[in-house]
Amino acid sequence: MDARTQVPTRLRPVGPWPGGLSRKLADYVVTKSVRARNTRPLVSFTFDDVPETAFIHGARVLEDRGVRGTFYVAGGLTGTIEAERRLATAAECVALHRRGHELGCHTFTHPVIQTLDADALTAELDRNRDFFASLLPDLTLENFCYPYGIASLSRKLQAQARFHSCRGCKPGINFGTIDLGMLKAVPIEQATEPAAIEAVLDETVRRNGWLVLFTHDVAPQPTWIGCTPQVLDRIVAAALDRGCEVVTVRDALRRIGAG
Numbered sequence: 001m002d003a004r005t006q007v008p009t010r011l012r013p014v015g016p017w018p019g020g021l022s023r024k025l026a027d028y029v030v031t032k033s034v035r036a037r038n039t040r041p042l043v044s045f046t047f048d049d050v051p052e053t054a055f056i057h058g059a060r061v062l063e064d065r066g067v068r069g070t071f072y073v074a075g076g077l078t079g080t081i082e083a084e085r086r087l088a089t090a091a092e093c094v095a096l097h098r099r100g101h102e103l104g105c106h107t108f109t110h111p112v113i114q115t116l117d118a119d120a121l122t123a124e125l126d127r128n129r130d131f132f133a134s135l136l137p138d139l140t141l142e143n144f145c146y147p148y149g150i151a152s153l154s155r156k157l158q159a160q161a162r163f164h165s166c167r168g169c170k171p172g173i174n175f176g177t178i179d180l181g182m183l184k185a186v187p188i189e190q191a192t193e194p195a196a197i198e199a200v201l202d203e204t205v206r207r208n209g210w211l212v213l214f215t216h217d218v219a220p221q222p223t224w225i226g227c228t229p230q231v232l233d234r235i236v237a238a239a240l241d242r243g244c245e246v247v248t249v250r251d252a253l254r255r256i257g258a259g
């Protein structure tokens with residue numbers, strides 16, 4: 001992700017980092033493979049960080065269609081106000097959970113985990129686990145998303161040992177032998193043409209795959225990494241019209257035989 005002026009501060013990683021090879025290895029070396037056994041094509045809508053508008057509009061769009069999403073939350077960002085956006089509060093995260101959405105882990109402070117050593121990543125994950133345990137004692141954060149979609153091979157191995165799945169930002173459809181250590185995901189951004197996502201949905205149906213979509217804010221005037229409620233709704237409807245099962249990441253893992 002490059003440093004564009006409209007990028008919310010939290011989403012503008014500073015770089016470059018050493019270890020570009022390790023990052024590529026993390027993307028391309030399959031480290032936690034599962035052979036997908038889903039009987040229907042699957043689509044998961046996921047939201048990162050998450051902005052308050054994803055709670056207000058994103059969750060509602062899904063609920064109005066009778067489906068639920070996965071929200072990857074960094075506990076340390078909850079309730080914070082950045083120059084370009086306001087993040088969902090802890091109470092709003094609790095509400096998401098109670099309304100049937102899945103809360104996933106996105107670290108606590110949203111670092112580039114490639115820059116962390118093993119102990120520092122453990123501390124990030126423990127802190128986020130403890131934060132949510134204080135809000136919802138019965139909640140387990142089962143699935144993880146790499147901040148900025150970036151990992152090194154060693155941090156990937158570490159994360160995948162703690163979570164059922166880890167999502168990146170490498171675009172593509174998950175089908176056949178799936179790497180649960182680095183799930184592929186397709187962005188829905190301000191500039192995304194819904195027709196382009198509909199073409200990916202057609203391909204998902206052809207391959208009987210699992211398409212994981214991700215966005216950030218969902219607002220009438222989204223940032224460049226967000227989308228409008230109308231676009232999100234059109235894509236949800238397109239997935240359902242094609243006979244895809246729209247499920248959380250947690251439920252999709254059960255459908256492919258990994259949960």
Ligand SMILES: [Zn+2]
Pocket residue numbers: 048049106110146147148
């Ligand atoms: Zn993020």
